Amino acid sequence: MTDRxxxxxxDEIMTSVGxxxxxxxxxxxxxxxxxxxxxxxxxxxxxxxxxAAEQTPATPDPSPTADPTPTQTPTxxxxxxxxxxxxxxxxxxIDATSSGYDGVEFDAAGARIEKRTVTPExxxxxxAQTNGYDAESACTIGGSPTDxxxxxxxxxxxxLSEEQIQKxxxxxxxxxxx
Numbered sequence: 001m002t003d004r005x006x007x008x009x010x011d012e013i014m015t016s017v018g019x020x021x022x023x024x025x026x027x028x029x030x031x032x033x034x035x036x037x038x039x040x041x042x043x044x045x046x047x048x049x050x051x052a053a054e055q056t057p058a059t060p061d062p063s064p065t066a067d068p069t070p071t072q073t074p075t076x077x078x079x080x081x082x083x084x085x086x087x088x089x090x091x092x093x094i095d096a097t098s099s100g101y102d103g104v105e106f107d108a109a110g111a112r113i114e115k116r117t118v119t120p121e122x123x124x125x126x127x128a129q130t131n132g133y134d135a136e137s138a139c140t141i142g143g144s145p146t147d148x149x150x151x152x153x154x155x156x157x158x159x160l161s162e163e164q165i166q167k168x169x170x171x172x173x174x175x176x177x178x
Contacts, residue, residue: 084122084145089113092148093124093139100155101130106137116140118171120151125160133157140168 084092090111098104107127114123120142128135136159143149152168160168167173 084141084148086111086113088145089122089124089141090126092141092150093126093137093153096139096150096153097126097137097155100137100153101128101135104128104130104135104155114165114169116169116171120149123165123168125165127159128155130157134159136160138168 087108090108090113093111094106094108098106105128107129110127112125114125115121116123120140122139122141124137124139124141126137126139128137135155135157138152138154138156138160139150140152141148141150164173
């Protein structure tokens with residue numbers, strides 16, 4: 001539409017070119033161009049409310065998106081600190097019970113690790129040899145790899161029976177720390 005207005009002004013100017021100087025024609029064309037340049041402003045103000053209306057629905061969208069993110073983060077955070085590796089659990093039990101033996105040799109590869117139904121959550125049994133006897137270290141371990149919590153640590157020359165192991169898994173008949 002701006003081109004039509006400019007063209008009609010140009011036609012009117014061209015009919016009177018014989019009477020006007022070329023400078024006047026140029027000034028009129030510039031004025032028409034300036035007026036045509038002003039025309040887009042009202043139409044550009046019309047789209048302005050449209051993005052504002054689109055921003056209003058966009059504002060609630062990030063809020064629901066932000067809600068699941070904090071929910072997922074706390075879920076993962078507690079798992080990371082308590083994520084012991086098997087070798088960490090075995091080494092923690094060995095370190096906690098090695099002073100209870102003379103001349104001990106632990107069999108870390110033969111260790112048994114059970115998830116308990118109570119806290120601390122891990123039962124660790126490490127076979128050992130001490131002074132020619134079969135021995136076994138038993139530990140209940142919780143906490144985290146950087147801050148382990150040992151509730152039970154036992155160095156015994158008699159391995160635990162399966163019945164005793166099952167009781168420890170359930171949190172029954174736990175003794176003190178040796």
